[in-house]
Amino acid sequence: MSSSAHDIEEGLxxxxxxxxxxxxxxxxxxxxxxxxxxxxxxxxEALRKTIASGEAWYYSRSRKALWKKGETSGHVQRVLELxxxxxxxxxxxxxEQQGPGACHTGRRSCFYRAVxxxxxxxxxxxxxxxxxxxxxxxxxx
Amino acid sequence: MSSSAHDIEEGLxxxxxxxxxxxxxxxxxxxxxxxxxxxxxxxxEALRKTIASGEAWYYSRSRKALWKKGETSGHVQRVLELxxxxxxxxxxxxxEQQGPGACHTGRRSCFYRAVxxxxxxxxxxxxxxxxxxxxxxxxxx
Numbered sequence: 001m002s003s004s005a006h007d008i009e010e011g012l013x014x015x016x017x018x019x020x021x022x023x024x025x026x027x028x029x030x031x032x033x034x035x036x037x038x039x040x041x042x043x044x045e046a047l048r049k050t051i052a053s054g055e056a057w058y059y060s061r062s063r064k065a066l067w068k069k070g071e072t073s074g075h076v077q078r079v080l081e082l083x084x085x086x087x088x089x090x091x092x093x094x095x096e097q098q099g100p101g102a103c104h105t106g107r108r109s110c111f112y113r114a115v116x117x118x119x120x121x122x123x124x125x126x127x128x129x130x131x132x133x134x135x136x137x138x139x140x141x
Numbered sequence: 142m143s144s145s146a147h148d149i150e151e152g153l154x155x156x157x158x159x160x161x162x163x164x165x166x167x168x169x170x171x172x173x174x175x176x177x178x179x180x181x182x183x184x185x186e187a188l189r190k191t192i193a194s195g196e197a198w199y200y201s202r203s204r205k206a207l208w209k210k211g212e213t214s215g216h217v218q219r220v221l222e223l224x225x226x227x228x229x230x231x232x233x234x235x236x237e238q239q240g241p242g243a244c245h246t247g248r249r250s251c252f253y254r255a256v257x258x259x260x261x262x263x264x265x266x267x268x269x270x271x272x273x274x275x276x277x278x279x280x281x282x
Contacts, residue, residue, distance in 0.1 A: 009246050014256055014264040027168050027177055034175010036168055036224075039231035052261040083177075083252040084266065086244055090180035092252045103227055105150050111224040111233045115155055120193040123155040128224065 009086045016047060017089040023059060024091060028102065030109075031080045031094040037102040038110045042091065054079050056093055073139045075099035100133035104140065108133045150227045157188060158230040164200060165232060169243065171250075172221045172235040178243040179251045183232065195220050197234055214280045216240035241274035245281065249274045 008015060018024050023041040030037055042050065046057040046066055056069040056077035070076030077095040084091055101108040112130040149156060159165050164182040171178055183191065187198040187207055197210040197218035211217030218236040225232055242249040253271035 012254070012266045012268075014266050025166055025180055027180060029170070029175065029177060034170065036170060036177075036233045039166055039168060039226060039233075048261070051256060051258055054258045079258060081269075082256040082258060083269065084254055084256055085180060085251040086246050086248075086253070087251075090251075091256075092177045092180075105227050107227075110226040110228075110231075112227070113153070113225055115192060115223040115225055115232075117192055117195045117220060117223060120189065125153045125155050125225065127153075128222075 005087075008088050014084065015088055016044075016084065016091070017087065018044065019089075021061075023061070024089060026056075026058065026091040026093060028056060028077060028093045028095050031096055035109050036111055037077075037095065037097060037108070047091070050079060050093075051082065056095060069102075070098060072141070073099065073134075075101060075139075077102070104136060106132035106134050106136040106139075146228075149229050155225065156229055157185075157225065157232070158228065159185065160230075162202075164202070165230060167197075167199065167232040167234060169197060169218060169234045169236050172237055176250050177252055178218075178236065178238060178249070188232070191220060191234075192223065197236060210243075211239060213282070214240065214275075216242060216280075218243070245277060247273035247275050247277040247280075 016024050022043050026042050027039050028037045040058040043059040046059045049057040056079055058067055058069060060067050076098040079093050079095055081094040103110040113125040114128045157165050163184050167183050168180050169178045181199040184200040187200045190198040197220055199208055201208050217239040220234050220236055222235040244251040254266040255269045
């Protein structure tokens with residue numbers, strides 16, 4: 001029998017709830033600005049490596065592989081704090097982003113486009129903080 | 142044929158990528174503090190209602206139902222900005238949280254426990270900002 005909802009929400013036992021694919025959602029924010037840098041996933045191994053090393057590891061669903069953030073680019077994420085949410089199915093990493101950016105497109109954050117509000121049916125995005133912080137062609141081979 | 146990766150990442154067409162269950166991950170942060178308040182999901186209808194109204198709507202996987210955040214508690218989230226990430230499979234809402242908190246346990250944020258770092262194998266969480274901001278027993282019937 002799994003833990004009760006009360007134990008999961010109010011207890012101090014860390015019992016991360018991985019989904020059917022063995023993954024848990026992880027949100028990385030810039031510890032200074034509070035900006036969301038990226039939303040990714042961790043499997044059990046990525047989570048263990050993150051906790052042990054204090055640097056962010058993720059699991060890529062597209063590449064089906066464990067990866068250390070910054071392994072290729074050098075843009076490592078130093079984890080200042082790792083938190084878990086009430087039902088223990090999401091993680092929040094407050095990170096110190098090394099290098100110019102977190103996004104593989106060259107931006108500091110993956111969230112460089114806004115969806116206009118109040119316009120039902122509008123499907124045109126607007127760039128926000130979308131200047132490239134680095135040249136992905138040079139950073140990734 | 143779906144849009145190319147380049148179109149999805151660099152274009153201005155909003156083409157949110159819902160998962161096999163028709164959901165997309167949505168992260169709500171406090172627009173002032175930058176703290177992550179909650180990680181939830183939206184289906185197409187929740188996303189449309191959020192865009193049209195400027196207030197956050199989600200889809201509850203456990204209750205299998207659309208819900209307006211704050212419908213019962215009054216703790217509505219006014220969306221100041223909605224952003225989409227590079228591959229358009231995650232949303233970031235910068236919100237003005239109405240009322241004392243976002244979490245159904247009574248805290249301001251759902252992320253009120255930290256996972257200690259550097260201790261391989263440790264499974265004991267630590268409370269952080271875990272004081273109750275409201276009494277859930279009084280707010281939810």
